[in-house]
Structure formats: structure tokens, C-alpha cells
Amino acid sequence: MIPTLYLIPSTLGAENVNDFLPEGTLTIIRSLQYFIVEDSKTARAFLKTCSITIPQSELVIQELDKHQPDQDMAELLLPMKSGISMGLLSEAGCPGVADPGARVVAEAHRNGYKVMPLVGPSSLLLALMASGLSGQQFCFHGYLPIDKAERMKKIQRMEEAAKSKKETQLFIETPYRNNQLLADLLQYLSGETKICLASDLTTPDEHIRTLKVKDWKKSPPELHKKPCVF
């Protein structure tokens, strides 16, 4: 039988996994013994909240580092050569989306293994849904350039694409730099351009609001250290 690489979403900071992961996803997590993760400590803590029945000491957990060379991807998937299915787990949200997991998935495809994505929370998708901005066409840019001039150019190019193609632009920032990014957006964008700020998604502090730049300027929110999708 062809083994399967299951792509396992994890919660975004919420404690109750049942609120955010379907029973179908949890059942598969509980059936697996082999995992590829970003950080074993947080992965073990997450698996515990999923009420796994395999003792932690019997789990085989390998860490994926974004700086690892390509040949290491093949090594991570070695158990699949013996027909064992594995789980690829993200630190938060969906593996392969704004995280280093895609290289492992690509290696699985190269070997002809089955790849099965499981349903769970993605901050990008939740933010897009809740923004009220177009979901007919959208672009995710990851992190914006740090260099001041390049960043300004990127922001202006995104505004141009949003206007001319009616394409929603999504991006993220290291949480302790969120306030600076918002300040830059309010400085460089036209007053009529809409910004959605979606922070602390799926937690009790979740806050999602879409306003025009000129309205955000009146009372810019405090985003310091809050995970936020722009």
C-alpha cells in the first residue's frame, strides 16, 4: 500500500482543539506515530492536547529546519520507504502555507507518495474571509522588504494592483514590528484604500476590522506583539 503524508494544521494559539480541528483531522492525528515538525517541544504539547493515545515515548518526531539542504527532505521521509504514513505538522496553522513545510511535500510528490491535506485553521484564510475584501482574486506576499525605500515601493505596487485588478493584497510581519508596518501603510497609502487588520485570530482577543486608511489614521490600534494578518 502507498503510504500517506498527512498535512496537519495546528491551532493558532487557542487551547481547545475541538473548537478548531474537525473530528476527522483529530482521528488521523491520533492514528500516527511518525511526525515531522518545526519544534519538537511545542509539537509534543500540541499532540497532547489532541488526546493522542500512543505514549509520547513511542512517538518518532523529527525536526524540519528551513535551512536544511534538499537531501535532508528525503531523509525526513525515510520511514515512508517502509510503507509508514507520516504527519507533517506546522507550528501554527497549515503546513506548507507561510511555513517551510512545502519542501517536504514536494519530496513526497517526487517519490509518488500520497499527500493528504487535513482541515484546520489558517490565519491567512480566516483573515481573507473576514476582511470583506475581494476573495475572487488575492495575493499573499509573506513579509514586506525591511529596507525603507524598497518597502515603500512594494506598498505602492500592492496598492496599484489592488486598484487596477481589484486584487486583495495579504501580508504579515514579525509581531514586534506590527506597529511600524501599520505606520508605514498609513503614511504611504491613499486615504481611500481599505485595510483589514485581523489580529489574535481564533483566540478570545480576536479582533478583525476593515476601515479606510483615513479612518484608521484617527485611532490606529495597538498591534505590538499580536499575531496579525494585514
Place this chain on the structure above:
Amino acid sequence: MIPTLYLIPSTLGAENVNDFLPEGTLTIIRSLQYFIVEDSKTARAFLKTCSITIPQSELVIQELDKHQPDQDMAELLLPMKSGISMGLLSEAGCPGVADPGARVVAEAHRNGYKVMPLVGPSSLLLALMASGLSGQQFCFHGYLPIDKAERMKKIQRMEEAAKSKKETQLFIETPYRNNQLLADLLQYLSGETKICLASDLTTPDEHIRTLKVKDWKKSPPELHKKPCVF
């Protein structure tokens, strides 16, 4: 209390909602009486599979048409003026993503209502996760142009963006035109460009495979009438 517009994902063709919707999402669906949907008949069938306890005759279901003028969005949300929370339901997958729901969400933001996205399946996100292609930067284009020359130009522009920016390009097609779209891609793209075909997601017929164009050419799959993300 400020009422909430809940954004409710529906299944993608799977029968068992528990496999694909978290208990948290199902609990909220069961608490609601007012819904905005695309088609009441399929919406009622979906709500039934969610084991709602409110009798169908007491549900208040309004239909959203993508051709409706903006003022109708305000009318759809009228119950929220009296403090009633509502659910916005997609035909398949997540409301506001590749569907007409975003205009309702925008109206909710204009009125200062709370907007809460719920976790559930999105074919675009599942396809992206499972593709093994970059999820650090990606763009969703909706449907490609139908005009032959324009379509070719669009396909070439997407390939250029994929190469120069390492940005994954996602798009969809009306299912009965899938084979034609695949033929066009295989004709216009370079042999080394990778295509992921993700069809019938979350169903027993789910099929996800990423290959280079030159390899797809050897045995192009049958995609006729299968919901597919490219």
C-alpha cells in the same frame, strides 16, 4: 450587545460534516436561526447534516445573488439592526473566498458589526498545502480569460511571475472546461514548470499530484466535470 456575522464554511462534497467541520463551528451553526445563503435548497440540506435542532420551518433564510445591487446587502443584514446574529453560508467551502459573500461582510464592517470567520474546508487552501509548491508567496486568479489570445497571455504572465518571484499561481475553471484548460497549460507552459492538479478534494475520489509539464504530457488525467484547483 453587538451582533455577530458568522462566516460558515460548508463541506466540499463530503457527506460526513464531522470529518471536515470542527465541533466549535458546528456548535455555532446550531445556535443560529438567521442565514444568508446562495441557494436555500442546498443550504437547508447542509444545515440538516449539521444536526441543527431549530425546526427548518423556523429558520429564516435569505438568498444572496451576485448580481444584487449594494443596497440589497444592507437589507440582507437588517435582522442585525435588532441585535440578531446571523450566519453567512457558502455553497461549498469558505464564504468570501472565490464566492460572492465578501460584499455582505463589507456591509457588516460598514455597520460596525462583529465579523467572526469559522474554521472549515477551503479547496484553494487544501490544494496549496498539498501542492508542495511555495506557500510563502502565492496568488489566486479566479477564472482565466476565455478568449484564446488573452488566456495565452495570462498563462505566460503567470509562468513569468512563478519563475521570477517564486510565487505559486492558483486558479480554477468551470469543471466541464477543465480538460481544455489543462490542454492549454500543457501547450503554453515550459516543460520544466510544475503543475499541481487537486481534484475532488475531501471526497473519496480526492486526487492530488504535482508534476512537471513534460511529465503531465505523457498521460494527462481526465478532469472532466471534476471540481479541480490548478
